[in-house]
Amino acid sequence: MRSLFTILLAATLLLFAGGTSTVSEPQSAAPNTPAPEAPGSISNSPLSTRVVAYTIDAKLNTTSHSLDATETLVYKNLTGQPQQSFPFHLYLNAFQPQSTMMTEIRMSGARGVGADSGWNEKNRGSITVTKLEVEGAGDLTDKMQFIQPDDHNTKDRTVFQVILPKPVAPGASVEIHMTFHDQLPEVLYRTGYKRDFYMIGQWFPKVGVWWKDAWNCHQFHADSEFFADFGTFDINLTVPQNEILGAGGDLVSSVNNPDGTKSAKFHADDIHDFSWTASPDYTVVEDSWTGSAGPVKLHVLMSPGHMASAPRYVQALKGTLAWYGKNIGPYPYDRVTVVDPPHGAFNAGGMEYPTLITAGTAWYMPKGVLAPEDVVNHEFGHQYWYGMVATNEFEDAWLDEGINSYVEAKSMAALYGENTSMINFPFATASEAQFLRIEYISQPDTDPITRFSWKFISDNAYGGVTYGKTGTVLLTLEKVVGEQTMIAALHQYFLRYRFKHPSGEDFLKTIEDVSHEDLTWYFDQAVYGTNVLDYDIWDAHSDRLNWWKKAVSRNRSTDDIYRTYVTVHRKGDFVFPVDVVVKFEDGSTATEHWDGRDRWVRYIYDRHSKVASAQIDPGNKVMLDRNFFNNSYVQDGDYRAVHKLENMWVFASEWISQVLAWVS
Amino acid sequence: MSSAARPKTFASGAELVWRWQRILWWIFIVNLVLAHFAVRGLVDRVSPALIHSFASQRLVNGFDLAALMELAVQPDSPLETPGPVVFHYSVIFAIFMIFSTGGILATYFFDQKPTTTAFFEACGDHFWRFVRLLVYMALAFIPIGILIAICSAIHASFDENLNSPYPAVYFAGASSLVILLLLMVLRLWFDMAQVIAVADDETRMHRALRRAASLLTHNFGSLFWLYLRISLLAWIFFGLGMYLWMYGLSPLSITTAFLVTQLMLIFWIATRLWQRASEALWYRQYQAAIVPEPTDSPSPASAPITYSTAMN
Numbered sequence: 001m002r003s004l005f006t007i008l009l010a011a012t013l014l015l016f017a018g019g020t021s022t023v024s025e026p027q028s029a030a031p032n033t034p035a036p037e038a039p040g041s042i043s044n045s046p047l048s049t050r051v052v053a054y055t056i057d058a059k060l061n062t063t064s065h066s067l068d069a070t071e072t073l074v075y076k077n078l079t080g081q082p083q084q085s086f087p088f089h090l091y092l093n094a095f096q097p098q099s100t101m102m103t104e105i106r107m108s109g110a111r112g113v114g115a116d117s118g119w120n121e122k123n124r125g126s127i128t129v130t131k132l133e134v135e136g137a138g139d140l141t142d143k144m145q146f147i148q149p150d151d152h153n154t155k156d157r158t159v160f161q162v163i164l165p166k167p168v169a170p171g172a173s174v175e176i177h178m179t180f181h182d183q184l185p186e187v188l189y190r191t192g193y194k195r196d197f198y199m200i201g202q203w204f205p206k207v208g209v210w211w212k213d214a215w216n217c218h219q220f221h222a223d224s225e226f227f228a229d230f231g232t233f234d235i236n237l238t239v240p241q242n243e244i245l246g247a248g249g250d251l252v253s254s255v256n257n258p259d260g261t262k263s264a265k266f267h268a269d270d271i272h273d274f275s276w277t278a279s280p281d282y283t284v285v286e287d288s289w290t291g292s293a294g295p296v297k298l299h300v301l302m303s304p305g306h307m308a309s310a311p312r313y314v315q316a317l318k319g320t321l322a323w324y325g326k327n328i329g330p331y332p333y334d335r336v337t338v339v340d341p342p343h344g345a346f347n348a349g350g351m352e353y354p355t356l357i358t359a360g361t362a363w364y365m366p367k368g369v370l371a372p373e374d375v376v377n378h379e380f381g382h383q384y385w386y387g388m389v390a391t392n393e394f395e396d397a398w399l400d401e402g403i404n405s406y407v408e409a410k411s412m413a414a415l416y417g418e419n420t421s422m423i424n425f426p427f428a429t430a431s432e433a434q435f436l437r438i439e440y441i442s443q444p445d446t447d448p449i450t451r452f453s454w455k456f457i458s459d460n461a462y463g464g465v466t467y468g469k470t471g472t473v474l475l476t477l478e479k480v481v482g483e484q485t486m487i488a489a490l491h492q493y494f495l496r497y498r499f500k501h502p503s504g505e506d507f508l509k510t511i512e513d514v515s516h517e518d519l520t521w522y523f524d525q526a527v528y529g530t531n532v533l534d535y536d537i538w539d540a541h542s543d544r545l546n547w548w549k550k551a552v553s554r555n556r557s558t559d560d561i562y563r564t565y566v567t568v569h570r571k572g573d574f575v576f577p578v579d580v581v582v583k584f585e586d587g588s589t590a591t592e593h594w595d596g597r598d599r600w601v602r603y604i605y606d607r608h609s610k611v612a613s614a615q616i617d618p619g620n621k622v623m624l625d626r627n628f629f630n631n632s633y634v635q636d637g638d639y640r641a642v643h644k645l646e647n648m649w650v651f652a653s654e655w656i657s658q659v660l661a662w663v664s
Numbered sequence: 665m666s667s668a669a670r671p672k673t674f675a676s677g678a679e680l681v682w683r684w685q686r687i688l689w690w691i692f693i694v695n696l697v698l699a700h701f702a703v704r705g706l707v708d709r710v711s712p713a714l715i716h717s718f719a720s721q722r723l724v725n726g727f728d729l730a731a732l733m734e735l736a737v738q739p740d741s742p743l744e745t746p747g748p749v750v751f752h753y754s755v756i757f758a759i760f761m762i763f764s765t766g767g768i769l770a771t772y773f774f775d776q777k778p779t780t781t782a783f784f785e786a787c788g789d790h791f792w793r794f795v796r797l798l799v800y801m802a803l804a805f806i807p808i809g810i811l812i813a814i815c816s817a818i819h820a821s822f823d824e825n826l827n828s829p830y831p832a833v834y835f836a837g838a839s840s841l842v843i844l845l846l847l848m849v850l851r852l853w854f855d856m857a858q859v860i861a862v863a864d865d866e867t868r869m870h871r872a873l874r875r876a877a878s879l880l881t882h883n884f885g886s887l888f889w890l891y892l893r894i895s896l897l898a899w900i901f902f903g904l905g906m907y908l909w910m911y912g913l914s915p916l917s918i919t920t921a922f923l924v925t926q927l928m929l930i931f932w933i934a935t936r937l938w939q940r941a942s943e944a945l946w947y948r949q950y951q952a953a954i955v956p957e958p959t960d961s962p963s964p965a966s967a968p969i970t971y972s973t974a975m976n
Contacts, residue, residue: 195825195826195827196827197827281827303827304827304828304829305828305829305830342827342829343823343829343832344823344824362829363829363830363833419726419728423729425910426910426911427727427909427910427911427915428726428727428728428729429726429727429728429729430728430729430730431730434728434730434731434734435730437730437734438730438733438734438737441734441737441738442737613718615718620719626738627734627738628717628719628731628734629713629714629717629719629720629734629735630713630717631717631718631719632716632717632718632719633716633717634716634717634718635716637715637716638714638715638716638720638721638724639711639715640720640724640916640918641714641715641720641721641723641724642707642710642711642714642715642720643918643919643922644723644724644727644918644921645707645710645714645723645732646703646707647918647921647922647925649699649702649703649706649707649750650696650699650700650702650703650925651699651925651926651928651929652750653698653699653702653703653750653753653754654695654696654699654929655929656750656751656754657695657698657699657753657754657757657758658695658929658932658933658936659754660754660755660757660758661757661758661761662851662936663801663805663847663851664758664761664762664798664801
């Protein structure tokens with residue numbers, strides 16, 4: 001999921017050539033066509049360890065905005081021990097006023113929903129399991145029990161568990177049949193409907209993950225996402241015939257029914273979640289891209305009024321696919337679907353599901369604002385960091401959002417320019433990396449990166465630390481191990497842990513393995529700690545060595561010897577080695593390397609020239625430094641920035657005065 | 665007023681502004697000085713962070729928004745919001761303009777060089793009248809406020825219920841245009857009431873408003889077209905100036921940018937004065953057209969100002 005802070009920003013001219021896009025008018029046929037098997041087809045040789053196999057038959061009622069469905073889950077017990085109790089997520093029950101998610105939103109807001117937002121009944125959602133049977137054990141509906149492993153809020157019904165009469169042996173499978181009813185909320189948070197648009201995510205009872213020798217099945221929180229096991233999905237969707245469908249799977253068949261509905265069957269392997277969308281108003285843009293793992297079909301479902309952004313989505317998607325293919329690893333699926341939510345459903349946008357992402361744009365989006373490109377880049381990145389490297393988003397949100405933010409900064413810079421990857425106007429620019437840093441320095445010291453996602457001090461802290469700080473920590477790490485090593489480490493991490501559930505330690509260990517460096521000193525501070533990194537030039541001045549004598553020359557300093565003092569101060573508690581460059585008026589320079597361990601260091605030079613400037617970290621590679629403005633001291637003041645700002649503010653003030661005078 | 669007698673107020677108004685351009689410079693300088701004071705604190709706070717730092721080059725060589733945001737999110741941020749201070753200085757400017765309007769209109773109406781004393785006497789004479797007009801104007805804003813609320817509700821309904829965003833966008837554009845035109849009509853009405861108050865030494869503002877409404881009703885086309893034409897010129901020049909500032913100037917052209925922005929403001933003030941001058945001229949010629957010339961000692965409808973020496 002992309003934070004709204006950055007979704008609201010970004011985009012420039014698109015640079016990447018690709019296949020020709022074709023635009024189809026809305027049609028009743030589903031956009032996806034049965035796909036040929038990709039090289040190394042997953043049905044022949046699974047990419048993942050398939051723990052689950054879901055078969056769901058669901059019917060959408062567009063009048064009541066509800067779903068009625070049956071689900072069969074075949075769970076293979078690969079936990080290495082007998083399992084008798086099984087927890088399930090019922091995420092849609094979070095859309096109730098007393099749920100844990102809504103309680104947390106009331107506390108500090110989340111995802112653009114303000115803390116003071118009132119309750120609207122249209123936002124109520126629910127999922128009700130009306131029947132649960134286990135093959136060989138019969139009807140266990142009355143054995144279902146809601147549990148609240150995180151906060152003991154008994155009003156929260158987002159997790160239930162069922163205890164089987166007898167355990168499932170290691171290596172054996174259990175088949176669970178459920179009948180359930182979904183009442184969809186009007187889009188408040190990722191999922192639901194808006195008018196005749198449906199974005200259906202987190203919509204079926206989903207079993208927890210056996211991870212680190214325990215069931216991992218957290219409640220649905222305001223600031224957390226998801227975690228699930230890989231497997232196969234066979235989904236049969238029955239919807240009105242005028243609906244255009246998009247889904248995180250390949251379309252196997254689509255048949256029209258006599259009652260005015262159609263049934264579309266989708267199949268997907270080696271993913272851990274299945275989402276889908278429906279709307280009669282989509283304009284379908286189809287394209288393709290070929291990577292090292294074979295052709296990838298690109299389906300872009302555009303909402304009314306947004307078509308101008310379609311080529312931007314497509315070009316961004318192709319550019320991102322190419323960047324990831326080159327730097328991180330092959331994209332093994334044969335499809336990507338981009339869903340463009342309609343106006344009013346903004347909160348359904350900026351979200352990732354396996355092979356399906358939701359984007360976000362508006363009826364007018366200046367080319368200098370790279371928001372459409374950014375959101376596609378970010379959400380597609382999640383196909384790697386979440387989709388394939390399936391980390392626990394509840395407990396290690398930084399591993400998907402943070403790594404993804406870092407890669408986003410790198411890939412957006414490569415695609416759209418180092419300094420123009422978010423805002424690119426002649427009169428103003430901004431980069432993705434700098435925006436990450438702004439997110440971090442707005443909330444640098446309340447929470448460590450590794451905190452469970454719902455335990456941050458606030459929603460802002462969750463966003464600032466998980467996205468901004470993690471991204472900035474990794475950007476700063478380039479200063480230590482080198483940019484190429486960082487990319488190589490990510491590549492290695494991807495290869496090691498794709499289709500697995502790695503932990504934070506796995507990620508950090510991979511970086512150390514690839515860089516051949518012990519980075520404990522850095523990780524302890526940056527990842528596990530809350531120390532703030534801030535260095536400043538405390539003092540930089542020159543004094544004539546024989547100060548008690550009359551100066552030889554007023555205008556030239558070459559005849560006198562000056563003693564120059566440069567004092568570098570570590571303001572924050574974060575210890576990080578830095579370079580200090582001192583320049584003198586005669587053009588000579590001195591470069592110092594300070595380990596930063598003491599609180600300050602003073603450098604003294606006796607030269608025939610006075611100090612011109614002193615600068616910590618030239619090039620601003622230490623992105624974690626919370627304040628670049630105090631990193632340097634230039635002897636000759638430059639007033640141009642002040643004058644520029646002053647001019648803008650004076651003009652604005654004059655203008656406000658004129659408006660006020662006009663109305664009075 | 666017959667079309668034959670319709671005065672060429674559009675061009676003559678501009679001539680008046682040019683002839684009495686001291687007023688323009690005076691307003692401009694007051695506006696500039698007050699704006700300068702409004703942002704002084706902000707400039708003083710931000711200067712130490714920028715002047716001796718290489719990081720400020722991100723704002724000089726181009727304009728890196730992230731650099732500005734970085735300043736804003738620092739714990740001891742020098743970028744405290746200047747909003748309240750700017751608003752206070754804007755209120756002072758608005759009061760200054762209410763005060764000055766009497767003298768400005770007298771100068772334009774009588775088209776004679778006033779003494780400083782006479783100018784400020786006219787300012788003082790009409791200040792409280794115009795404050796009373798302001799109260800009436802606040803009342804007149806109420807129905808427009810209601811209209812804005814209704815339009816907002818309709819816009820929200822379109823936005824909420826229609827699949828295409830365009831109906832809501834078009835409605836917002838159209839309703840904004842209508843509201844802007846209504847506000848301009850309202851401004852014109854009160855402008856004319858001020859002219860009547862000065863020209864006829866009308867002390868009762870409700871009567872001035874009634875007469876202005878009658879004038880406006882019977883001469884709406886000519887008066888509003890006069891007002892609108894000048895407004896359009898103002899907006900066009902403002903748009904061109906903004907375009908030049910944002911797209912035409914090099915980031916390093918800081919002095920030129922200052923000159924462009926101030927030129928935009930001078931033109932903006934000039935067009936506003938042009939409207940006032942044209943209105944005053946229109947009314948003077950309107951009076952001449954309907955009031956028979958006295959045969960004996962000619963005198964203006966009212967003569968509150970003595971013109972002897974130049975305004976200092």
